[in-house]
Amino acid sequence: xxxxxxxxxxxxKEIVARIHDGRLVAGQRINETxxxxxxxxxxxxxxxxxxxxxxxxxxxxxxxKGFGVPPLDPTxxxxxxxxxxxxxxxxxxxxxxPAPGRVMELGNLLARARVPGGQGLSPAExxxxxxxxxxxxxxxxxxxxxxxxxxxxxxxxWQAAFDRGLxxxxxxxxxxxxxxxxxxxxLEEAAAAWAEQIRVYGVxxxxxxxxx
Numbered sequence: 001x002x003x004x005x006x007x008x009x010x011x012x013k014e015i016v017a018r019i020h021d022g023r024l025v026a027g028q029r030i031n032e033t034x035x036x037x038x039x040x041x042x043x044x045x046x047x048x049x050x051x052x053x054x055x056x057x058x059x060x061x062x063x064x065k066g067f068g069v070p071p072l073d074p075t076x077x078x079x080x081x082x083x084x085x086x087x088x089x090x091x092x093x094x095x096x097x098p099a100p101g102r103v104m105e106l107g108n109l110l111a112r113a114r115v116p117g118g119q120g121l122s123p124a125e126x127x128x129x130x131x132x133x134x135x136x137x138x139x140x141x142x143x144x145x146x147x148x149x150x151x152x153x154x155x156x157x158w159q160a161a162f163d164r165g166l167x168x169x170x171x172x173x174x175x176x177x178x179x180x181x182x183x184x185x186x187l188e189e190a191a192a193a194w195a196e197q198i199r200v201y202g203v204x205x206x207x208x209x210x211x212x
Contacts, residue, residue, distance in 0.1 A: 011049035014039065016058060019069055020124070020155050027071035030059075057153050074209040077157040080150050081202035088198060089191040091135040091147050097185050098134070105133055106179050113172055123168035124159040128152065130175060134194075161205035171201050 015035075018024040036046045054061040060068045070076075098106070113126035121129070131151040138144035162168055174197045181190035 029068040161208040166208040
């Protein structure tokens with residue numbers, strides 16, 4: 001339950017979190033009455049938040065039927081990755097070499113993601129936070145917003161792919177290599193490696209989602 005009067009972005013973050021952890025199930029309609037009671041808010045700010053999320057692609061909106069969580073669609077995931085393939089590395093190039101503090105944050109993120117036994121950060125969450133750290137300082141605000149929107153949409157697909165057997169270890173190893181490139185100030189190599197990671201592991205995740 002949200003303890004203080006919520007802002008619309010706080011409600012949006014909570015809804016997205018529930019989509020990613022499965023509390024709001026893919027393919028099902030959202031019971032607005034139950035959700036508003038659970039969050040401790042009225043339906044008016046809830047609907048405003050859900051309208052924004054529907055416009056961003058996180059929810060379905062159907063006149064007369066309300067809102068729902070879109071079903072997992074491997075084709076949509078492939079389309080998301082095809083858009084991220086040029087946009088994410090471009091955002092990194094636009095940012096330039098990350099500041100030392102940001103590089104340290106990336107290293108800490110990888111360390112948490114590598115903790116065994118589910119005590120650290122989930123691979124799907126690590127991927128999203130990785131992208132956030134790399135593009136947060138992008139001066140092109142439209143580019144930054146689009147990369148993070150796409151990464152946010154992809155998060156539930158990554159979680160589903162890992163749940164269906166996708167091995168996270170090679171992907172984290174790839175992130176580790178990119179981290180070393182950034183730590184040693186090899187920006188162009190890091191951007192190219194990020195593009196290759198999106199391409200290769202996007203295909204592998206798509207295969208896990210379809211059972212191929």
